[in-house]
Amino acid sequence: MDELKLGLDLGAVAEALAAGEITERQAKNASKFINQVKAVHEKPLKARLIQSDRGQFLGEAHPLDCGAWKAYRYGPEFRDGGKVFPSLEDAEQFIING
Known part of the structure; x- marks a missing residue:
């Protein structure tokens, strides 16, 4: 699961879900994490x-x-x-x- 999150690849999450390697809940959480990390990369916090x-x-x-x-x-x-x-x-x- 950590490899999926750290890879920042939503496609890999979808593939793992389709292959039955992770649950829908895990896929949702991984996707949410990946999207949040990408948002920070696009607009870093400059406080x-x-x-x-x-x-x-x-x-x-x-x-x-x-x-x-x-x-x-x-x-x-x-x-x-x-x-x-x-x-x-x-x-x-x-x-x-x-």
Whole structure:
């Protein structure tokens, strides 16, 4: 099963299912895994993790297609959806200083 997943070949998963080598559930899970890996390969995550001077992770900043950055502070604020800033430096300052 791991060989099928790591091969990232949906055709091989279909062949294994047709040959009775794996169950429908295994085929579904392998296909889902492969599609998620391919999505990450096509559009890798480019988030920046922001740390304090003491090494504590305070939040993360994500680049937006328009060139701005969306900053998320860890903690209760994280679920609020973050705030958009024109530069990475501004996003970092928001995360560090609140």
